Amino acid sequence: DVQLVESGGGLVQPGGSLRLSCAASGFTFSSYWMHWVRQAPGKGLVWVSRINVDGSSTIYADSVKGRFTTSRDNAKNTLYLQMNSLKVEDTAVYYCARDPYGLDLWGRGALVTVSS
Amino acid sequence: SSELTQDPAVSVALGQTVRITCQGDSLRSYHATWYQQKPGQAPVLVIYGTNNRPSGIPDRFSGSSSGNTASLTITGAQAEDEADYYCDSRDSNDDPLIFGGGTKLFVL
Numbered sequence: 032d033v034q035l036v037e038s039g040g041g042l043v044q045p046g047g048s049l050r051l052s053c054a055a056s057g058f059t060f061s062s063y064w065m066h067w068v069r070q071a072p073g074k075g076l077v078w079v080s081r082i083n084v085d086g087s088s089t090i091y092a093d094s095v096k097g098r099f100t101t102s103r104d105n106a107k108n109t110l111y112l113q114m115n116s117l118k119v120e121d122t123a124v125y126y127c128a129r130d131p132y133g134l135d136l137w138g139r140g141a142l143v144t145v146s147s
Numbered sequence: 148s149s150e151l152t153q154d155p156a157v158s159v160a161l162g163q164t165v166r167i168t169c170q171g172d173s174l175r176s177y178h179a180t181w182y183q184q185k186p187g188q189a190p191v192l193v194i195y196g197t198n199n200r201p202s203g204i205p206d207r208f209s210g211s212s213s214g215n216t217a218s219l220t221i222t223g224a225q226a227e228d229e230a231d232y233y234c235d236s237r238d239s240n241d242d243p244l245i246f247g248g249g250t251k252l253f254v255l
Contacts (some may be wrong), residue, residue: 038205066244068244068246075231075233075246075247075248075249076184076190076233076235076244076246078183078235078243078244078245081243081244090241090242090243091243092243095240108177120238126189128189130200132195132196133180133192133195133196133235134182134190134192134235135182135192135195135201137189137190137191138189139189
């Protein structure tokens, strides 16, 4: 099956770190740009980050720049989001998504809760 | 980067036609993309490149654009179309992706 599966979410204290993974299967992962998008409880979609096919180019939303790092391992068909210096306002479901011409494939999301 | 503005909520009678709009300067030069999200589920791509439907999306969904406004039209809305709808755009491939605030569609 063509799918994306996020993992690594959980509860973390403010200032802490967490790494999300997004495992891709059923398609040629290395051919696609990939994105992270988050959604706070009851709120709308917010774009977080984008990475190009070989990982040489990444861009971030201003709200996470300098704290979050997106990377990928094409040999393992996996996308990563390293989140440092987490804030309460980073609490959200984090989705990874594939981008050929729009975000045409999304994972089910990983919940990250930042709370003391 | 610019913002995208959507009406917070729209309602439509079952079987009627509804238009959901998205306004923003980036839409003058870059295609709009539309997503449907139902409660507790991940978003689903319904329109890309302003007016193209991915396979599996019913043909009652269509898109259009004029000036700084993109529209998603549902012709003959069904009960299962009740959902949140989000537009996105970007100024260029090197620019951040921008999402609209979302429109909650009620099918009455």
